[in-house]
Amino acid sequence: MEAFFTIANTDLLVAMVRLSTPITLAAIGAVVCERSGIVNIAMEGIMIVGAFFAAVGALYTGNPWVGLVMGVVAGGLFSLIHAVATVSFHLNHVVSGAVLNILAMGITRYFMVIFFGHPGTTDSIANNLGQLRWAIPGLSKIPVIGRMLFSQTPIVYFTFILVIFFAWFMKKTKVGLHIRAAGEHPLALETIGVSVKKMRYLGVFISGLTSGMGGAYLAIENSASFTEGMTNGRGFIALAANISGGWNPIGAFIASLFFGFADALQVRFQVGKVFDIPEEIFIIFPYIATIIAVAGLVRRSRPPKEVGVDFMIEQEAD
């Protein structure tokens, strides 16, 4: 039991926030995307593309901020394929997402070989965002919470800001309301003269940007290199966080914290060798936690009515 208390400390909470960040980023993207009516299981692939280009940008320019921008932009551009396929070409959302995940694996593998001459892991990124620890004066002195929330690395702060921004954006702005209408009652939205297509494109694009940032976080802040397959299912966990969080940015953030906690606990158990059982048992913690979360909480909230439903208007008689 003593060993148990050696891991239950502030470091665990700090790690929770850190590890939940990529999931939160993808999850708030998923909220916006699903609210607009598009199911996006391509986030796993978008994250890996974002992670790769962030690493490339950071390695080639030596400036991690360029890497961050490249990761976000690459994620956004890649997500547009999903938007074109589902919104304009009326492809089944899940099918398109699955195809994009496969395409993302292919693209990163190919560019790995082109840029670095071998598949697998890139060189280590000397200048990464993980080195920048921004302690907020004053606030960071608060015990526990100070270290947990106010003495973190840059993208973690961006994530906090984005969560608050999107909570406001979806509730209070016109565009946010239009996005929600596109997922609830697209025909009504079209009737008042707002293009459902545009709103859905926007929803997917936002999820691409945030997932790209989540990927960038993994490659240039949480670790200092890119490895193929380094997202390890986080795109899907984010989808689960969105569902457990009731299609709401704040809820998705709390759910992501829970998954981040499972992940942090896993790492502690594994490193600390607290119990004498194979370390892989701990690695599967977050995955099992995800299943429990979607199983137990899914009924409490209602998904957007028209999520995953194709929207087509007869524009011209052909």
Added chain:
Amino acid sequence: MDIKKLKPVFFIASIVFAVIGTTLYMGAYFSGLLFLLAGVLLFLVYKWLEAGTAALVSLIKAGARALMVPVFGIAIAIVLGALVMLASKYDPVESYRALFYGAFIRNWHVSVLNAAPLMFTGLSVALAFHAGLFNIGAEGQYYIGAMAATFLGLNLNLPPFLSLILIFVVAGMLASAWNIVPAILKVRTGAHEVITTMMLAHTARYLSPIFIRAHGGDPDTSDHAYVTDQLPEANWLPRFRAFLPEANYRLHVGILIGIVMALLVYYLLYHTRIGFEIRAVGQNKDAARAQGISIGRNIMVALLLAGFLAGLAGVNQVVGLDHKLYENLSAGYGWNGISVALLASSHPIGVIFTALLWGALDAGGQYMSRVTDTSNAIVEIIKGIILFLVVAKYIYAFLGNRFRRYRRRKQEAAEEAA
């Protein structure tokens, strides 16, 4: 004598030729292709005798139409792939020559070896699709099947064929049990199977090292670290060598089991009540419910069968090819099974061909990277493009509409001018 009386003869002959041809061709005997061709021709004659010329023509037309989109997609993907190669300073002509030579001639046996597990996982995903479900976690069921097959293979000591049958059935059932939780959750709470099966896939992947260490893998030695002990030879799947002396020594009969499985799944889906109900649920839940078809029961059946099929892919790999379990077999047969199923529009018979195509592209890619400078990662890009072009069928309708509209407008303009 009335030639129509010969109908059954043609039918049986076509089947016999097809079986012989398939066996030979899968054993990398290219004369098998001639037998296959003969089988197809005999079958067409049989159809002609049975239904007349008009029916034959419409059958051929339907076949050509079904092939058009995939062939078109593959052709465009090859062109786009060439552009990618040019952009990255590889020689496309030389690369493609090596790719196709390696895939379909030189290393055809590798293509067949690659295709066998893909056929099972592809069938698994395809079957679930028919029920409107997405078995994205086939990779996990694959691992469970492989682990179960290794365990049974190491411990069973029965007459050869009995133990093989037992391994296939029991390991398949264990893999299908891996899908029980997603199935129950889907029925009871509506939890999306994409998330639950995906999470269980990662879980199964991380369980495999534990299993390997428990069965002979020893992390302290470098050569035996991530692999179990070898299965006794009695529990190996027979190889083509046993009856085709010139077949490659690694080539095993798993591919034939895969093809038989595809025919069985086809029969199940289109000629049995269970299959009808599964498809009804997949197409329209409300209509199915109104017919008195139980949605929950069919979701359970479809997901469990899908787990069973994906598990067989792992069994096939262990008892057929490797005879032991490696950590991280990492070829991603589960994920690639999704592509194979999508490419075949979930048709079980189509899966046979798409699995072979995917396996051939992988084998050709390996050969290409050995004899040219081109990286075989290009194959992943080509595969992705093919998939996208074939899946996005609406693109063609969209372009077709655009074209028709353009032509009509031009016509109207011409009429106005006149």
